[in-house]
Amino acid sequence: MDIEAxxxxxxxxxxSDGAAPPPVSAAELAQAAAGGRDxxxxxxMIGRLTLSGDLFAEGARALLDILANEAIAPPARLAAMRVxxxxxxxxxxxxxxxxxxVDLLRKLATHKSxxxxxxxxERLALTxxxxxxxxxxxxxxxxxxxxxxxxxxxxxxxxDDHAASRALFRDLAARSxxxxxxxxxxxxxxxxxxxxxxxxxxxxxxEKTQVRQIAAVGLKNASATRFARLARKLVxxxxxxxxxxxxxxxxxxxxxDVAEKAPGAKFAxxxxxxxxxxxxxxxxxxxxxxxxxxxDGG
Numbered sequence: 001m002d003i004e005a006x007x008x009x010x011x012x013x014x015x016s017d018g019a020a021p022p023p024v025s026a027a028e029l030a031q032a033a034a035g036g037r038d039x040x041x042x043x044x045m046i047g048r049l050t051l052s053g054d055l056f057a058e059g060a061r062a063l064l065d066i067l068a069n070e071a072i073a074p075p076a077r078l079a080a081m082r083v084x085x086x087x088x089x090x091x092x093x094x095x096x097x098x099x100x101x102v103d104l105l106r107k108l109a110t111h112k113s114x115x116x117x118x119x120x121x122e123r124l125a126l127t128x129x130x131x132x133x134x135x136x137x138x139x140x141x142x143x144x145x146x147x148x149x150x151x152x153x154x155x156x157x158x159x160d161d162h163a164a165s166r167a168l169f170r171d172l173a174a175r176s177x178x179x180x181x182x183x184x185x186x187x188x189x190x191x192x193x194x195x196x197x198x199x200x201x202x203x204x205x206x207e208k209t210q211v212r213q214i215a216a217v218g219l220k221n222a223s224a225t226r227f228a229r230l231a232r233k234l235v236x237x238x239x240x241x242x243x244x245x246x247x248x249x250x251x252x253x254x255x256x257d258v259a260e261k262a263p264g265a266k267f268a269x270x271x272x273x274x275x276x277x278x279x280x281x282x283x284x285x286x287x288x289x290x291x292x293x294x295x296d297g298g
Contacts, residue, residue, distance in 0.1 A: 024048040026058035033066050033076075042066075042076040046083060056093045060084065064097060067104050074113045081105075085123055106131050110147060117147050125156040133157060133165075140168055151179035158187035166191045173197060182214055189218035195226050202248075203230055205240060213247045220251045228252065236270055242280035249286040253293040 024045045032045055046066070051059040066072055066080040084101055088094050094101075108120035109132055124132035136157045139146035146153060154172060157165050166188065173184035174197070185201065188194035201207055201215035216234075220227040231248040234240055249271075268291070275287040 021048050023050045025050060026055065026062040029059075029062045030065065033062070033069065033072060036071075039073045039075050042072070043079045046076065046079040049083065051083070051087060056087070056090070057096075060087065060094070060097045064100055064104065067101075067108075074115050077108075078115060078119055081108075081119055081123065102127075102129070105129075109135055114148075118152065121148060121156055125159045128160040133160060133162075137165065137168065140172065149180075150176065151183045154180060154183040154187055158183070161190055166194065170194055170197060173201075182211060185211065185214045185218055189221040192222050195219060195223035198222055199226050199230055202244075203234070209241050209243050212241070212244045216244065216248055217251060232267060236267075236274060238274070238277075242278065242283045246280065246282035246286040249283070249290050253286065253290040 021044075026049065029042075029045050029049055032042055037045070046063070049059050049062070063080040063084050067077050067084065069077070084097075088098070088101075102124070105120040105124050106129070108116045109124060111117050111120070121132050121136065125136075135144070135147055136153045138144045139148070140150065140153050140157070148156070150172070154169065158169070169184045169187040169191075173181055173188060173194075176184055185198065188198060198215045198219040202212050202219055204212065207215075216227070216231070219230065231252050234248045235245050235252075237245070271287055271290065275284055278284060
């Protein structure tokens with residue numbers, strides 16, 4: 001039985017006995033951690049730790065000690081990390097502990113445990129931490145052993161829309177495959193300089209449907225003008241993939257700046273004919289949405 005299942009069973013047993021789990025003090029948690037308490041029990045105790053009012057400082061201290069303790073198994077340290085992360089929304093109390101917390105996360109970002117590495121990098125990426133970004137970038141550039149899978153690294157690095165990473169994302173979009181390539185294409189959706197690449201991928205019928213859809217949506221954000229031009233061709237091309245056509249038309253219908261660049265009556269007429277001929281439910285639905293957005297249908 002894994003840690004979470006054990007914890008859920010423990011809580012269920014308490015509830016079946018009609019007893020609500022009592023809160024845990026910082027002193028009790030520290031004693032349990034120092035005494036080598038069973039991992040599942042320690043995780044459960046962290047969930048009941050009292051952090052209200054004047055008890056916050058003692059509780060935060062106990063959590064940081066657990067997070068830093070290499071003798072404690074990853075599940076309990078992850079639980080401590082989650083509680084500390086939630087406590088950051090109380091900056092007036094969390095402030096004195098923030099520097100130590102960030103320093104611990106930076107150390108855990110290179111930990112031997114993949115769970116701790118990933119969790120630490122996720123927390124750091126949310127605050128656009130430069131140390132974490134450097135680690136992620138160097139892993140993608142093969143300057144160091146990657147700390148997380150390529151797709152995950154791109155996803156985390158893309159949370160900071162920084163021009164320094166876009167050239168790297170373009171390179172990865174060109175040479176990567178699978179999930180890594182998909183994440184690289186998503187990361188380029190706010191980069192006008194990547195519009196040509198996104199357009200090329202979206203228009204390429206030899207690409208997988210999922211990849212073309214990602215590129216098409218990204219192109220809409222990167223260049224409304226280029227997307228509108230491509231979308232008109234895709235939607236009316238009966239030899240193209242119906243799901244790609246549906247996504248392209250849906251994007252036109254739901255984006256004012258793109259819709260304004262789409263042609264008028266002639267396009268609408270051709271679209272109506274397409275709707276009558278196609279057997280694709282997705283495409284029919286997108287055509288109805290487009291007509292509704294123009295006031296041509298209900």
